[in-house]
Amino acid sequence: MMIDGYTRLAAVVAKPIKHSISPFIHNLAFEETGVNGVYVAWEIPEEYLADTLDNIKRYDMFGINLSMPYKQAVIPYLDELTESARLIGAVNTVIHREGKLIGHNTDGIGFFKSLEKQMNFHVANKRLTILGGGGASTAIITQAALDGAKVITIFCRQQSLDRTQATADRIAQATGSFIQVLPIDNQDLVQEQIAKSDLVVNGTSVGMDGQSLPIQENIVFPKDSLVADVIYQPFETPLLKLSKGQGIPSINGLGMLLFQAAEAFESWTGKEMPTDLIWKQLVEKYDIN
Template sequence: MKDRIDGHTILIGLMAYPIRHSMSPTMHNSAFAKLGLNNAYLAFEIDNKKLPGAINAIRTLGMRGSNISMPNKQKVIPLLDKLDPVAELIGAVNTVVNDDGVLTGYTTDGTGFMKSLADEGVDIGGQKMTLAGAGGAGTAIGIQAALDGVKDISVFNIHDQTWENAERMVKIINDKTNCQAKLFDLAEKKTFKAEIAGSMIYCDATGVGMKPLADKTLVSDPSWFRPEMIVFDTVYAPRTTKLMRVAQQAGVKHVLNGLGMMLEQGAEAFKLWTGKDMPIDYIRELLFKE
C-alpha cells in the first residue's frame, strides 16, 4: 500500500457500523494493486447519525465513491442525487459513485447473491425460497431472485422498523415479476418451519450470526433442513456461523456463507468505480485462502 499511495491517489470508502470485521478493504486494495490502479479503499465506522456528513464528504474530498452497508442502505437514499433503476426498485443502496459531485446510488447485493450461487453450480430458477430478513440486503436478494426466475418466496421478518419495507418488497415482487411472494411474522415458528420444509433454499439475510449475535441462529433444529436443499447465510464473519453448523448437522449439501456474495457484489461495484473487471479468480483465491 505505501508504495502505491501518492498525491494522485483517489479514495473509495466503506461506510457502515460495525465494519472493522469487513474483508472489503483487502479485496479492493488487492484488486487495485493487481491492476496497477491508483485508488485506495478504507473502512469508516458510520452509523445513521454520522451518515449525512459522511456522504457530503464524498463530494468535498473528491472521493470516487463508497460502499454502504448496515445500517445505512436505505437511510442513504435521500442523501443522493440519483438512483440506478434497480436500486430505486429495491429501495436500497450499497454502492455510491461520484461523477464530478453527482452521487448515484446502485445496489449490487442481489446480483452478488445470484452469481455466488451460480459459482457453486446452483440454479434456483423455478424453485421456492424462504428468506429471513427484509433490510437492505434481504430486499435486494428477494427482488433479484424474483427477477431471475425464482417461483415462490416466503419472507419472514420481525415487526420492527423494517416491516413496512418487507411489505413493500413483497408487493413489488407480486406486481412486477412472475414470482409469488408472501410475508410472515418471524414469531410464527410453526409457519417458519413449514415454509422452510417446502423450500429448495433457505437464506438468512439478517445480522443474526455475526457479532454481537455470533452465538445465535434463527434455526437451531437440524430437522428443519433436508440434505438436498441449500442453506445460505449472508454473514461471512465468522466464516462458519451457528446456522451453518446446524445445517451441516442435517447433512445439507450446499451450506454457504456470504463470502461468495461479498466477492461478487464487490466485483460489480469495482467495475462501477473503475470501468474495469476485478481480477476475480485472483481475489477469490486470496480471500478464501485467508
C-alpha cells in the same frame, strides 16, 4: 501500490467500520488490475454524511460503499438510483459518474453471484425461503425477484409482518414475482415451505454470537436444496452446522461480501475484479477452512 498525483480514492463509510474486510479486498483489486486507486475506511458521525457525499465530487473519488447506519440516510444526497437500489430502498454503493452520484445496491447481486460461482446455483425458476425481512433479506428478495425466482417465501417475526408485507407487495408489483410473507413462530408452516424450497437463506444477524434461529431445532432440509447464511463471522453458524449435519450443501456470507465488492469495483472502474485470486487471499489471511 504506488500513490501519486493521479491516484483516485474510494472508501467505505459506516459507524463502526474499522473492522471491515473491504479495504483488503479493494486494495488488492486495485493492485492486481493496475487501477491507480486507494480504498480506505471512514468511520464518521451522521452529521458529516452530507459533507462526505460532497467530498466524492470535490476530490473526484471513484465513489463509496456504505454500511449501517447510512444505507437509507444517504438517499436524499444522491442524483439517481439504480433499479435495485430503488426497489430495496437502500444504497450500499455510490458511483461517481460524469459529475453525478448514483446510488446502487450490490448486496443481492453479490449474494447470487456467490451462489452461482461457488455452488453452481441459479435462482431463475427456483423456490426460495428467506428467514428475516430486514435490509439484507430485502436485497436478496429483490434480486431474486429481478432474476426470475418462481416463488419467494419470507418468514419474519409477528411484529415485523406488516412492514415486511408492504415491502414484499411493492417488490412483487414491480417485478411480477410471487412473494408471500408468513410468521416465523409457526413451525409447521416453516417446515412445510422449507420442504418445497430449492434455497433456504438466513438473512438476519442471528447466529453471529452462536445463537440459533427459532426454526432450527427440528427442521429438515430437502436433500436437493442449498442452505445459505449472510453471516461470515463465525464462518460456520448454527444454521450451517445443522444443514451440514444433514449432508446439505451450505454456504456462508463471505462470498457475498466478495462479490458485492466486485460489482461495486466494476461499477467504479470498468474493470473486472480478480475474485478467484482475492478469494484465495481471503482464505489464507483469515485462516478459513
